Amino acid sequence: MVKKNFDYYFINSSPYTLEAQAENADGSYALSPISVPSTPLITAGSCEITFETHLTHSSGDFQFRTDTLPPHDFRESINPLTKATSGPLEDMMQTPSVIGSDFSLSYGMFDAGSESGTGLTGNDQIYAYLTPSQQNWMGTLAAAHPDVRNAPFASFALPGAHDAGTFDLAQVDKLLGDAAAHKALTEAVSSWFSEAGDLTEWIGRMLKHVIVGEAVTQKDNVSTMLDLGCRYFDFRPGHVLAPFRSILPDLYHIHTLIPGQTYKGFITDVLTWLLANPTEIVAVHLSTSGFLEHSTMDPTTEELKSQFMEVQQTTGATSIQIGSAADLQTSYSDLVKSNRRLFFLNQPSLNWFPATSYGSYNSSYETTDPQVILNALGAMTESGQSGKDFTVLSLQATATGQNKINNVIALLRSFSKADSPLMSTKPMMDCNTYPWLLDNVCNLRNDNLLALPNDFVDNALAGSIASVLTLQRCGP
Known part of the structure; x- marks a missing residue:
């Protein structure tokens, strides 16, 4: 008997x-049908799908479905x-969130391999x-709560997108389509793993797969992320x-050396969305981290300014x-009335709308x-927040930095398109960090804008966490 x-x-x-439900290869339930309740916040569990070795003609499956309009299965x-695995979740980059007229649905899967030494979970x-x-x-x-409407924007908690432009692989495809650029990119990516010997040939053969596994932190485009409630980029x-x-x-979003969405494309998406959603405010942190x-x-500085102005036109x-750090104490109501709804809180060295931050991220x-x-x-x-313009509580784990060589070797040996090390930790981190935020953000200052960046932006961070925290922070 084998199992998954x-x-x-x-x-x-x-x-x-x-x-949701799961079935073994013989048709019995590995997970009896469940209907997910509203409480607790996260329903989590495990199941084991089994196969008899002689039943090679059949397969097990895992299923979840909604009765939304339209329904999704x-x-x-x-x-x-x-x-x-095979099905609608088999390719991470083809699992877009669903935006309905009155609902949002985000989802994803990590297809665990059998490689040892990666440190990643062996469970899907x-x-x-x-x-x-x-x-x-x-x-x-704000419409339902005067305390929110009249509170300074600094009291808000903003769901965020870490490395927001990595979802766009068009630039990678352009480089892979040019022989000389393909060779140079292969050598550059291989240099990350030079201590393991010469992996250049193997990386060259599976270069896009390695890039997705090592550098892609988002799978939805900017407009969808905004619709999911993301307000910090x-x-x-x-x-x-x-x-x-x-x-x-x-100019492109750069993840170490990998190019993602164009800067102009990003600004275009944000401004176009803001025009269509006049009650919303978006904060952007530009950096070269x-x-x-x-x-x-x-x-x-001139490139950033001139290209922004071009797109604005x-x-x-x-x-x-444009809002800046100096406007963070202005009320939400006044910001919306004056249409000051795009905040730039940028890395100070860029010399354009600089802002200082206090963040949790470290090695x-x-x-x-x-x-x-x-x-x-x-x-x-x-005390750490004192004198800073905003606070950043990073929610993602950087699993690609742990056992780096074994992770990339596992990617090279894999036949899956859903084996991203970064996706492997997404739901288990959310299961721990989201409840923590509800219980502990009250220990931080209410007058310091709170950004909550995460990998693979989802709707729950807005609907179940940030909106609740904002109401708490804006209250008397």
């Missing part, structure tokens, strides 16, 4: 039904020989979060390395005013242990 283990994490704060099958991970629509959560909250605009500059001459070569990749968004985040992240969050203090 699944961990599941479900949230349902909507008026609709979210149900996701059934992932497991091959009894390879234990590989599935999550699905179903909430009411989060598209206008700020306006809805960690965007890192910069130039590509010199060998790629003739193919990619613009993690760049491989600051001397050649960092943008100039082309989108017809000149009516939207310990290179982990797969939720307790390590909770310890980092718990170390944040009111």
Whole structure:
């Protein structure tokens, strides 16, 4: 008998039904049908799908479904020989969140391999979060609660996107389509793992797969992230390395050296969305954190300013005013009235709308242990917030930094498109950090804007966490 283990994490704060079940290869239940309740916040558990070795013609499966309008049904099958999954979750980059007229649904899966030494879980991970629509959560909250409407923007808690532009692989595809650029990119990525010997040939053969596993922290585009309730964006605009500059001459989100969405495209998406959603405010943190070569990749202040102004004109968004750190104590109501709804809280060295921050992220985040992240969050203090413009509680774990060589070897050996080390920790971290936020953010200052960046933006962070914290922080 062979088996496949699944961990599941479900949230349902909507008026609709979210149900799940799992079946063994012989048709019996590995997980009897469950209907996810509204409490506790997260319904989590494990199940073991089994296969008799002689039943190679059949497969087990894991399923979750909603009775939303329209309904959604996701059934992932497991091959009894390879234990590989197939179905709507088999490719991480093809699992877009669903935005309905009155609901949002975000979901994802990590397909665990059999490699040892990675430090990653050996169980497949599935999550699905179903909430009411989060598209206008700020306006809805302010309309219902005068304390929120009249509170300074600094009292808000903002769901955030860590490395917000990594979902866009168009630039990577352009480089892979050019032989010389493909070779140079292979060598550059291989240099991350030079201590393990020469992996260049193998990385070259599976370069895009390695890039997705090592550098992609978001799978939804910016408009969808905004519809899911995201209101804080960690965007890192910069130039590509010199060998790629003739193919990619613009500014892009840079993850170490990997280019993602264009800076202009990001600004276009944000401004276009703000025009369509007049009750919402978005904060953007531009930085060059993690760049491989600051001397050649960092943008100039003039580039950032001129390209923003160009996009503002082309989108017809000149009516939207820019907010800065100096405006954080202005009330939500006054900001909306004056249309000051795009805040820039940028890295001071960029010399454009500078802001200072106090953050939880440190080297310990290179982990797969939720307790390590909770310890980092718990170390944040009111005194540390003093004199800073905003506070950043990072919720993601950077599993790619732990056992780096074994992780990339596992990616090279994998046939799955859902084996991202970064996705492997997403739901288990949420299961720990989201309740922690509800219980502990009260220990921090209420007059210091709170950003909550996470990997793989989801609707629950807005609907079940940030809106609740904002109401608490804005109260008497």
